[in-house]
Amino acid sequence: MRGRISRTSGYPIHFWLLECFGAPVMPEDIDARRSEYPIIVPMDDGQSDGVVEDAKCVTLARIDAVGYPLGKPPAKINIRDVAGQAGVSVATVSMVINQNPRISRATRAKVNGVIQQLGYSPSRPAQTLSGKYTQVLAVLLPALRHALADTYFGELLSGVVDRAGKLGHKIIVEQTKPQYLKDHKHIELFERKFVDGVLCLGFNDKHHLLADFLARQYPAIMVDNRYSEYKLDFVHCDYRQGAQQAMNCLIQLGHRKIAMIYAAPESATSRDVLDIYRQRMMALVGGISEKWMVDGMFTAEGGAIATDKLLSEAPDITALLCGNDKMAIGAMHSLIRQGLRVPQDVSVVGFDDIQHLPFISPGLTTVHLPLYELGALAVERLIERTHDKISHIHEVLPTHLVLRESTGMVRQS
Amino acid sequence: MRGRISRTSGYPIHFWLLECFGAPVMPEDIDARRSEYPIIVPMDDGQSDGVVEDAKCVTLARIDAVGYPLGKPPAKINIRDVAGQAGVSVATVSMVINQNPRISRATRAKVNGVIQQLGYSPSRPAQTLSGKYTQVLAVLLPALRHALADTYFGELLSGVVDRAGKLGHKIIVEQTKPQYLKDHKHIELFERKFVDGVLCLGFNDKHHLLADFLARQYPAIMVDNRYSEYKLDFVHCDYRQGAQQAMNCLIQLGHRKIAMIYAAPESATSRDVLDIYRQRMMALVGGISEKWMVDGMFTAEGGAIATDKLLSEAPDITALLCGNDKMAIGAMHSLIRQGLRVPQDVSVVGFDDIQHLPFISPGLTTVHLPLYELGALAVERLIERTHDKISHIHEVLPTHLVLRESTGMVRQS
DNA sequence: CTAATACGGTAAACTGTTTTAGCAATATTG
DNA sequence: CAATATTGCTAAAACAGTTTACCGTATTAG
Structure with missing residues (x-):
């Protein structure tokens, strides 16, 4: 049975009613600590406005999922x-x-x-003020609208948040819109002592904000990419290995006419995949045609458009390597729309292995990227870095191929 | 030329050596501020352990960073x-x-x-220490693994982060795992002055942690749900309106045998949809069968399983109302697998309108929930609440139906 | 012409920690 | 047994701001 305390002032506070006029009320599932209050207790049952004026007669315990005793201003003790x-x-x-x-x-x-x-x-602010660390890290995201609704970032972020929590750190999330950078908010993060370090997700060579951190020697790690020009700390998935795994698979299935849908060539890891593709094709057929490489913008729509273009210019391709799963899905739809079967006519391989790709058929063969683990690793390293335990962070995590139904033997024709 | 100051105790601080025994050393590229220290100065060059005991003879300047004074601690000015x-x-x-x-x-x-x-x-910590506000809000998420990789949360979070940035607030993201609650970390958020308020995403009646905020009168807003038992602040989408819109659509298309795949009946907004469904069915056919309502767990797999069950127990249904898009997709796959056509044989309506539902065919008719806007609104209201400008927050945002191909006239049979 | 008020600014108190230098008392060593 | 080390703790000085009470002028009101 429940009651509600209205102290003479202030908001009502919800209590369990333990006893009322001596009659015990549901003593179980109640926190051990109890308290007596001289208060007004309007009942919640129906509309009984009945108020117990002198509430010495009731014994109450706060409803406190985790329950320790309490009144609102615990008279801030220091x-x-x-x-x-x-x-x-x-x-x-x-x-x-x-x-x-x-x-x-x-x-x-x-x-x-x-x-x-x-x-x-x-008090954390007080500790930070006199101590050295804030115990807070920032996650910086590029200025894409709805960036957070992307499962790629979501997966990384999950790893980051989980591990940070375990290590007693808080994570703040920021989007680096143009105005944000103009106001030097990314520098303020350090100079106003908001954070100890930053994790940069989704950035590439074009994002020069990273140089600012380098110049001032603020701890920053690029996650799932690296910076070509500067020696910035990074951790990323082994895209070269992933590309090798994908190419191995296709080549072993007999494919020779393999096209590639890439994206964001300004990103070092994207170029890694392209590099491997080029190398393997060179070794395989002794030459590569630029027509077999099309930009798919990392989106499903882009993947579909790229595939359309590919099919019109080189209708004899038998396999498609895609820079991420979204583009692969777009590609598969384009293929099916044009009357081609996957994998009987064309095999498709993706990158990412995004969770809950619901009921895509055929199931997409793809390179699994350990994004969750990468996020966790990034946090771990960044904290070590802020404590000056390590200096140069250049770490790469292995990938593996997940075989599903979108790949098969090359067609006989 | 560089030197390192080791004060008799404490960490070394890096300095430029301006002069040593009267001889000037590299006067350029050096900050104007200089200082004399009676200190020990071991040199950095090679291993010269040579120590200048009475360092009155050396003039030093702190090494400060790019542009302005260069160096490790940019000579923090206050x-x-x-x-x-x-x-x-x-x-x-x-x-x-x-x-x-x-x-x-x-x-x-x-x-x-x-x-x-x-x-x-x-310095933000200093401002927080003497001031009243932290200018930081927390987003609390339930303990689902990979919760952040869910586009539903991603969309909400995008709105939250964007608006918070605009209003000069930082967002910290936390997952409420069991241990987290046991350690009272959610209370610490306030008591250790980490944040001014919290936004609770993805919680329902079963999550009693919310009572803790209520009991202590800490600003907390439930986002896209409300708490049945306690008068907690909330903002959520108008699920009742959404359900009406979906039912209107199906009924106008002539459907009478409408089944429902719901989820999480412990959530008030989920029950809103169920309520409307029940009301409308009652008015429509004068009775409802519990067999026509199946729990789909909010997942695509769950939706498929629920549909299988539904079809085996009531094969004559002509329409399906689903509690979210994921379950709707699962349902459509189950239908198609069983040889039923969408929408010719069975119409399907979802909830959420998740972005980039790539190439689902047929396109899913669904109730659009303004999640991004809801996240933004929640931040706005929470900030007003922390500044005591408003007290009770009970706000509901309108939905609308997005007509695509998964709905059609009831079949003639 | 005096009193009251507004203006623009300051000194000092206050916020809640960590860290450092120092100080007794005890323990160890020569 | 004196000299030195170690242990366990404390007083006081940072840390970097906000806020309050107060103080001369200058203007306005009575």
């Missing part, structure tokens, strides 16, 4: 209150909080007891 | 430096920064000039 109550100095409390071994076991226990009892938790 | 340079008091500078109208135009201009010239930017 480190001095704790020190006073524990009979030690402020410095001692600080050292207990920060696990400084100079404090004896006995003192530590005593102080921790008081901290518990008073429900003290140190 | 409000007092600005005040000194501008010949005013610290309070005046503070008031200029905060656009306090008490400062005259002339003084304001002078101070702003100095701020510009010195490249000063106020």
Whole structure:
């Protein structure tokens, strides 16, 4: 049974009703700590406006999913209150909080007891002000509208948020719109002491904001890409390996006329895939035609348009390597629309292995990129970097091919 | 030439060596500010451990970064430096920064000039410590793995991040795993002064953590849902209206045997849709069968399974109302797999209108939810709420139906 | 012509931590 | 047994801002 407390002022606070006029009410599923309040208790049941004026008769416990006792302003207590109550100095409390071994076991226990009892938790702004670290990292995203609704970023971000949480860090998310950069907000992130470091997702050689971090020696890691011009820290998936895996697969199935739908050649990892494609084609057929490489803009629509173009200029291709899954889906639709079967007539391989590609048929053979793990790794390294434990971060994560139905033996014709 | 200052204790600080024993060393590219330190100066060149004991003889300048003073810690300047340079008091500078109208135009201009010239930017932790607000909001997500990779959350989050940026607020993103709640991290968000308020995405009646915010009167808004038991602030899409729109459409097309694939009945907005469905069916055919309502778990797979079940128990249904697009896609695949045509045999309507539903055919008729706008609105209201400008936030955003190919006239049979 | 008010600015108190230098008391060493 | 080290803790100085109470002028009102 539930009640609602309206203190003479302030918002109502919800309570479990433990007892009313001596009659116990549902003692189970209730937090152990109980409290008595001289208060007004209007009931929630129907419209009984009945109010218990002198509420000494009711015993209540706050509804607190996690429940510890509480009233609204816990009369903000600070480190001095704790020190006073524990009979030690402020410095001692600080050292207990920060696990400084100079404090004896006995003192530590005593102080921790008081901290518990008073429900003290140190103010982060104050800690940051006098300490060295903010324990906050930023994730920077390019200025694409709805960038976050992209599963590619979502997967990376999931890894970032999860690992950061585990390591006691908070993540703030920012979009680098033109105005944002003009206002130097990305520099302010450091200069106004918002963060210890930044993770840059979705950037490529064209995004010069990264040089700003380098120049000022602020910790920044490029995630799933690298910067060609500057020696910026990075972690990314092994796109070269992925491309090799995809090409191996197609070549072993007998394909020779393999076309490629790429995107964003201003990105180093995109060029990695193109490079490998070129190398393998060179070795395979002794030459490459630029007509077999079309830009698909990383979108499904772009992939479809690219495929249309490809089919009109080189109708005899038997396989398609796509720079990401979205373009591969677009490509498959274009193929099917033109009466070609996948994989009987044309095989298709993608990149990313995005989750929940719902009911795409045939299932798309694709290079799995460990994006979640990459996000987690990036956080791990960035924190080490902010603590000056490591300096140069150049790390690459292995990929693997996921075989589904969109690839098959080359057609006999 | 570089030197490193090791003060008798503490971390080394890197300096340019301007002069040593009277001999000038590289006077150019050096910041104007110089200082004399009675210190030990081990040289950086090779391993010369040579130490200048009485360092009165050396003149040093901090190494500061690009453009202006170069170096590791860019000689952090604070409000007092600005005040000194501008010949005013610290309070005046503070008031200029905060656009306090008490400062005259002339003084304001002078101070702003100095701020510009010195490249000063106020420390956020310090502002937070003495001020009232953190200018940071948190987005809380449920503990779903890869939650962020979901376009539903992505769309909401995009709106949140965009609007927050515009309003000068930062967004931190957190996942409420069980351990997170056990550690009271969601309460710490406020008590340790991390944030001014929280936005709760993806929560429903089962998530009792929301009561904690209510109990302590911390600003919290439930986004795209509401809490049945407590009077928590919320903004959500008008699911009732959406359901009406979907039902109107189907009924106008002549459908009478309409089934529903719902999900998460512990969510108030999900129940809204179910309610409307029930009402309309009651009015339409004078009764409803529980067999016509199946839980699809909000996933494509779930939608497919639910449809299988539906078809086996009630093969004569002619239309399907689905609680979200993913389930609708699953449903369509199940229908097609069983040899039924969409929309000729069965019409399908979804909810969400997720972007880039690439090449689903037939195109899915669906209720468009303004998720991006909802995220933006939530931020707007939350900020107003933290500044005590408004108290009760109960806002609902209109939906509209997007007609595509998955709906058609009821079949004649 | 005096009192009241507005204007523009300042000194000082305050926010809540961490860190450093120092100080007793005890433990170890020569 | 004196000299030195170690241990356990404290006082006080940062850290970088905001806010409040107050203080001369200058203007306006009575």
